[in-house]
Amino acid sequence: MTAPVFTRTHASLGEFALRPVDPAGDAELLHGWVTHPKAVYWMMQDADLAAVEKEFARIDADPYHDAFLGLHNGVPAFLMERYDPAHREVTEVHEAAPGDVGMHFLTAPTDTPVHGFTLAVITTVMDMLFAEPGNQRVVVEPAVQNTAVHALNKAVGFEIVRTVTLPKGEAYLSTCTRGQFLAARGENPC
Template sequence: MTSENLTFTLRPLDPAADAGLLHGWVTHPKAAFWMMRDARPQDVERAYLEIAADEHHHALLGLRDGEPVFLMEKYDPAHRELVGLYEPRPGDVGMHFLVAPTGTPVHGFTRAVITAVMTHLFEDPATMRVVVEPDVDNKAVHALNEAVGFVPERVIRKPEKKALLSFCTRERFLKAVSA
């Protein structure tokens, strides 16, 4: 099976209904950089209830054929995550994504997911630039980010990690995915 012609749909995350599913994802060894490995199901539900109540942070589930396969978060970096760590521009949108663990990996699946996430973010004409701040040691996500057009700017220190602040404009994204 290959990742060609994968189609995803998105729906808002339901913290109460989806907490059990997410708990399995965020505590999986593959999700070490998500920093929730020791979370209990109620911790996961509480974290996503907080996001659901936050006007500057949103969580969505990505579905393939109706089955949840990834988590996407978008946030306003002028109000969350990066406050005081860089100078946000109008149209900046922060993003996190997590692909569900699987016993049957599909070559190119994660790249298809990040491409779908970026496509969704840039569907909003107000989005000018996507901002990410992955852990400096997360080499796999740095390669994925580069593949869809992100350019690293600098290493920043967040309370929970040392992160690589990177940006992707709409133009860089479109050029990267059309190459």
């Protein structure tokens, strides 16, 4: 198993860590996540195990796209994808600036939700992205209907730039600068 490349501890929830996805080794786990009804916006509802493995192998081979498995206290609990918006996802609707980085995240389905968990996940993801000094702004494009993620995005500092049409449908192109993220956390961005 690959070692984590990023780790954060949240006071009341414990340790959150991210490691690169192993397309073959993680395919079965990820198949259960991305085909779950909760993951409808990942558009893989009908994917079989081979298709999920193939998709993550494609991401693994792409120099502009990465996938990370998130661990909560050592147990797989979320997925994060990082991409270069100058080359992937939003090239037709967003003029990427130097320092832009794109992101998607998904928490694992659960029958026992933990209060504050998903906020801790997105905060960990943003911490990881902004740990890279060159990353100055995070770009996301969640589906307009995904109200839960819009609330989370707002909580960590994202602003909706505009509604855009992507192959997956209508989405809110949203951005969050390092300063906006720090301000949302109550930290001085200067």
